[in-house]
Amino acid sequence: MADLELMRELSLESEARIVMLVMDGLGGMPRQPGGPTELEFARTPNLDRLAAQSMLGLSIPIGNGITPGSGPGHMALFGYDPVKYLIGRGVLEALGIGFVLTPDDLAARGNFCTVDAELRITDRRAGRIPTDKCRQLVQKLRAIRLPGVEIFVEPVQDYRFALIFRGPGLSGRLNETDPQRTGVPPLPVAAQADDAKASAELANRWIGAAREILTAEQPANMVTLRGWAKEPGLPKFNAVYKLKALSLAVYPMYKGLTTLVGMDVLQGLRHLEDQLAALAANWKSYDFFFVHYKYTDSRGEDGDFEAKAAEIEKVDAILPRILELKPEVLIVTGDHSTPAAWKAHSWHPVPTLLHAPGRGRLNAVQGFGESECLKGALGQFPAVDLMPMALAYAGRMAKFGA
Amino acid sequence: MADLELMRELSLESEARIVMLVMDGLGGMPRQPGGPTELEFARTPNLDRLAAQSMLGLSIPIGNGITPGSGPGHMALFGYDPVKYLIGRGVLEALGIGFVLTPDDLAARGNFCTVDAELRITDRRAGRIPTDKCRQLVQKLRAIRLPGVEIFVEPVQDYRFALIFRGPGLSGRLNETDPQRTGVPPLPVAAQADDAKASAELANRWIGAAREILTAEQPANMVTLRGWAKEPGLPKFNAVYKLKALSLAVYPMYKGLTTLVGMDVLQGLRHLEDQLAALAANWKSYDFFFVHYKYTDSRGEDGDFEAKAAEIEKVDAILPRILELKPEVLIVTGDHSTPAAWKAHSWHPVPTLLHAPGRGRLNAVQGFGESECLKGALGQFPAVDLMPMALAYAGRMAKFGA
Incomplete structure (x- = not known):
């Protein structure tokens, strides 16, 4: 597991762009043993097609058995050890x-x-x-x-x-x-x-x-x-990763968390449509884009399996518009699982897709879902490893040691 | 990987019960390439049926390539980093x-x-x-x-x-x-x-x-x-995990190790039959039960492949009696591998089954064995993660952070 000091040493300047698309609480559970999860139930033709051209895996947000709050879940996605970089409740x-x-x-x-x-x-x-x-x-x-x-x-x-x-x-x-x-x-x-x-x-x-x-x-x-x-005084994305990062979030909490790690935060976004337009409009000005979608988690918290699946379908529908921009790396993941069956966050590993055209070892998978991710090229991995992998697949990391 | 301080913070009081059934030296090796291991050779209808309703994985006792002694192997199962919490040889x-x-x-x-x-x-x-x-x-x-x-x-x-x-x-x-x-x-x-x-x-x-x-x-x-x-003065199960734990072991070494972590140790057990009777008799008085079976390791040390498989079959035969008690979580695992082919402990990851009715993402597996565990929902994981997972699946863990 790479720490931030190592990343600071190895990260490189580059033109390569990374998009991290986070469906909050993406991971789920089947309604009955052996059935599909929310993600597997959802009709996601774009994600499924992309899965076959990507590397899949399951990310472990904090540790096996540890259920993350939104703060620690996102810290891990951003590469910050969430036990070390704890964000206090007042903050x-x-x-x-x-x-x-x-x-x-x-x-x-x-x-x-x-x-x-x-x-x-x-x-x-x-x-x-x-x-x-x-x-x-x-x-x-x-x-x-x-x-x-x-x-x-x-x-x-x-x-x-x-x-x-x-x-x-x-x-x-x-x-x-x-x-x-x-x-x-x-x-x-x-x-x-x-x-x-x-x-x-x-x-x-x-x-x-x-x-x-x-x-x-x-x-x-x-x-x-x-x-x-x-205020925790976290190391910032530009210093650690040499990334000029833009946060495209609707909810204040996620705008706040991304401020803490040094992303520029675009204000006034209200819908996925706004976020997509802002992504395209700012494409030349940044090299890392965080796109946050809250409603997968909300419907999971509601306990509404089908509504959560419907939210995943909405995100699937806009996927081609992200791909049109041709990011060197596109990550689709969640900050934790929120199974509708539980109406709460859970510790279960989170389906993750890393798309890096021409750079990956692919995996023989049928689509994007928990079971297929279990067979994926990324295996089960700590969520804090996602940023090092993103940078590496974007060609933004130097060799470690001679 | 969760440390004991984090567990102390997150663990919750509950009525949910956990059984950890350890077949010492469970992991094995095929007699010839491509053949079955001891566990795969053994006729284990109960374990195989349970596997399809459980999550499988392979636990790594200390680290890849590190062969554990009995002390460190069990410390890891109990969630104590075995390199940090080393039990001296005199002890x-x-x-x-x-x-x-x-x-x-x-x-x-x-x-x-x-x-x-x-x-x-x-x-x-x-x-x-x-x-x-x-x-x-x-x-x-x-x-x-x-x-x-x-x-x-x-x-x-x-x-x-x-x-x-x-x-x-x-x-x-x-x-x-x-x-x-x-x-x-x-x-x-x-x-x-x-x-x-x-x-x-x-x-x-x-x-x-x-x-x-x-x-x-x-x-x-x-x-x-x-x-x-x-005497190493280890943190105790009741303080770290809020578990009232009972140790059902026959051999002095395992009684001693479980004393060190604060389990109550039932004396005078001589056979698996005694252990099962004690499990049932004490079911209402404890919420964690460690059931240790030594002879799988002994027959592995002897180099007797078929005798080791026969010991596994004896444990398989009593499995329904544990399930009758309806534990919220049942773990079946080993503290390390003892391949009969090697007549010694080895570092190979250990087949592990975690049964938590209604709480798991299942995996498509044919039975309980090394090859099927490789396809399991738990992946390959550090053995110290087993206790956090057991508590989580038992509903005995709070969320980390807000």
């Missing part, structure tokens, strides 16, 4: 609402909650206040000022908001204030390391001020804060 | 005779040897004295007392015995006294680290006392000591 929450984090930022997930006169929590979610109410309260909390930091409070959904402190020397090594039960007061923020003491003090002052502002509100008269995390 | 020797080690114990393998008047070794094995003689001499050596430690001397076989010091602050960083050749005296015990100096002095005093006791004996008038090792 993911901020990314999920499109907040652009800087390296000076410390982010937390906030909950509005209800407390009694003795400050004991009576409802950890403040009666699940509506998002509109959340926006009003957030607006009030924006009045809080603290020395040495800029403060952002952003509504998320219902009783949830994001809190971001921006300033030098902040640390995310802070404990959570949510006691995870009612009848007790929120915990104070405590530093888990000496260099986090100043951040803990800031956080407690902010919470004190928030309590004063909210005191007369009902039911959302207090807050809890969780998932403290610094 | 294995003590475990092999059923000696229950505590964290305060320092163990060594002892040999009786013969020395001349100048203390030069003339026979490193003392003429391979019979075990009865070994017992008599060990009885004499038990008279030795040293300050601050309790001392155990236990006969093993022929000229071999085990020596255990029990006390605070002992260290295994000591060199061996066997010079590995004759004509020279045994080496003194020297500390390989500062914190081992006291242990080295103790060891040398014990050897001096042993020499005085043995001086008039013939031919076993001296000892050498090797494989110094502390």
